Amino acid sequence: MKSLRASWQRYLSRADRMLPAPRLAVWWAVCGSVCFATVGWAIPAWWWFVAGGVLAAVCAADGWRLSRTTVVDARLDWEGLWQIGVPTEVRLTLQMMGPDAAAAARAARAGACFAVDDGLPHTFARPGAPQMEAAGGPGRVVLTWRRTVVPDRRGRFCLEPVDVRWPSRLGLWVRQRRFPPPAAEALVFPDLSTWRSQVLALQQAHLQEGRRVQAYTSGHTQFAHVAEYTPDDDPRRINWAASARRGRLMKNVYEPERGQQVVIAIDAGRYMDVRAESGKSRLDHAxxxxxxxxxxxxxxxxxxxxxxxxxxxxxxxxxxxxxxQREAVLAALARLEAEAVQTHYGALFAALAGWFHRRGLVVILSDIASLAEDTELIGLLRDLRGRHQVLFVSLADAESERTARLLPRRKHDFARIAAAEWVLADRAAQLARLHRYGVAAVEAPAETLVPHVVRTYLLRRRRFAL
Structure with a gap:
């Protein structure tokens, strides 16, 4: 019995196999029921043997035709990058050959007994039903299977083999083939689409060529181009040689020095594993x-x-x-995971002191609540502020802000509102402490966090604060 069970399990694990469909069991059950129901009738016994033989021959012929029909090629692909929370269309192209290829195509369009396991993680959401398209002749059919998949988590995921199962012409048998995945793993990147239009608008407003460049007060500049002088411009920018050649006042336009250094430091401690209202963690938003x-x-x-x-x-x-560099940083962001440990900023500042010597901008993406846990942070920030410009970025506590605005209706609402106000007051005190030590800080909700930080970076770069 054990050997029979083991043999059956080995057969089920094969990449190419045929299985009886439920319709086959129904046919034989109906045949047996008719036999028992007609016991005692004046029907010769040989007639039942002939009927059973015909049914067995039909089943065998249907299975033989299915065995001659196979999927010769399966190609799974998708467009663009996997991004958390962004719908992505997955496309599976199948090439089928054999006498039952057209029947399999009809079953696929009807959705009858035609199943596809795309090999993607089962935690990914799959809204809607898959769509199937077929093209080709009787002996060769190309099927295109499409489905929308929404990744629910960022990170690295292993891809499983792709399984395709299709029925025979009469639906008595089902054949399954397994194909290797297109890649060993898939990387789900941060959401790169929700903020793109806002960031592009900010870039056009601050960095577009031909716009009037304001006067700068500090930092290093480089010559950009010569433009016509206007009454609001700084007279010290007048280019007298160009003015003499063109017969009207011209000015020199300078732009921020290119090639400045920006280091993005992301906290991956326990505070960043907290889920926000959007369903994403603080680390995902960072x-x-x-x-x-x-x-x-x-x-x-x-x-x-x-x-x-x-x-x-x-x-x-x-x-x-x-x-x-863009691909390397995005891949590192996709693989980054939060750990249930307390954040120590000493590891960050030790790393920066070891290899980040040129003056630049350090953007720390963390949570304000972690500042109270590290008593040495303010001193470390003061030391870092002497060598680099520092920008501390935190996601706003939307739940506490919403709770603090509630009107109490029951007794326990007073405690909830008081706790929310205490949390907000503590966060405001931490922000004020950062500002006292000359550290710029940004706290914004998830919807406007990216545009807010990008605007701050562009303004500081425009004023040569780097």
Whole structure:
């Protein structure tokens, strides 16, 4: 009995196998029921043997035709990058050959006994029903299976083999084939679509060529171009040689020096694993903010690096620019996961002191609540502020803000509102302490976090605060 069960399990684990369909059992059950119901009738016994033989022959012929029909090729692909919470269309192209290829195509369009396991993680949401398209002749059919998949988590996921199951012409048998996945793993990146239009608008407003450049008060500049002088411009910018050649006042236009360094430091401690109202964790929103800042800084010609830390250093990518740097940072953001440990900023500042020597901008993506846990943070920030410009970014506590605005209706509402007000007051005190020590801080809700941080970066860069 054990050997029979083991043999059946080995058969089920085969990549190419045929299985009896429920309709086959129904046919034989109906045949047996008729036999028992007609016992005692004046029907010769040989007639039942003939009927059973015909039924067995039909089943065998249906199975033989199915065995001659197979999927010769299966290709699973999708467009673009996997992004958390963003619908992505998955497309599976099947090439079928054999006498029952057309019947399988009809069953696929009707959705009868035609099943596809795309091999993607089962935690991904799959809204709606899959769509099937068929093209080709009687002996060769190309099927295109489409379905919308929404990743629910960011990170690295292993892809399973792709299983395709289709019925025979009469629906008595089902054949299944297994194909290797298109890749060993899939990376789900942060959401790169929700903030893109707002960030592009900010870039056009601050970095578009031909716009009037304001006067700068500090920092290093480089010559951009010569433009016509207007009464509101600084007279010290007048280019007298160009004015003499053209017969009207011309001015020199300067722009921020390109190639400045920006380091994005992401906290991956326990506070960042808290889920926000959007269903994403604070770390997911921090990764989206880092991706938006990365795109903006690279477009501006700056060098961007990445540091991830909690109780120790997790990820470190030296500042650089170009497409290779963008891909490396985005891949690191996709793989980043929060740990249930307390954040120690000493690991971050030790890493920055070791390899980040040129003056630049350090953007720390963390939570304000973690500031109270690290008593040495303010002193470390003061030391870092002497070498670099520091921008501390935190996601606003939307739940506490909403609770603090509620009107008490029951007794326990007073305690909830008081606790929310205490949390907000503590966060405001931490922000004020950062400002007292000269550290710029940004706290914004999830909907406006990326545009707010990008705007702050562009303004500081425009004023040469880096």
């Amino acid at each position: 990764a989206e903010c880092a991706a938006g800042l990365l795109e903006t800084a690279l477009r501006a010609g700056d060098h961007v690096g990445l540091v991830a830390f909690h109780s120790r250093l997790v990820t470190r990518i030296a500042p650089g620019r170009g497409d290779a």
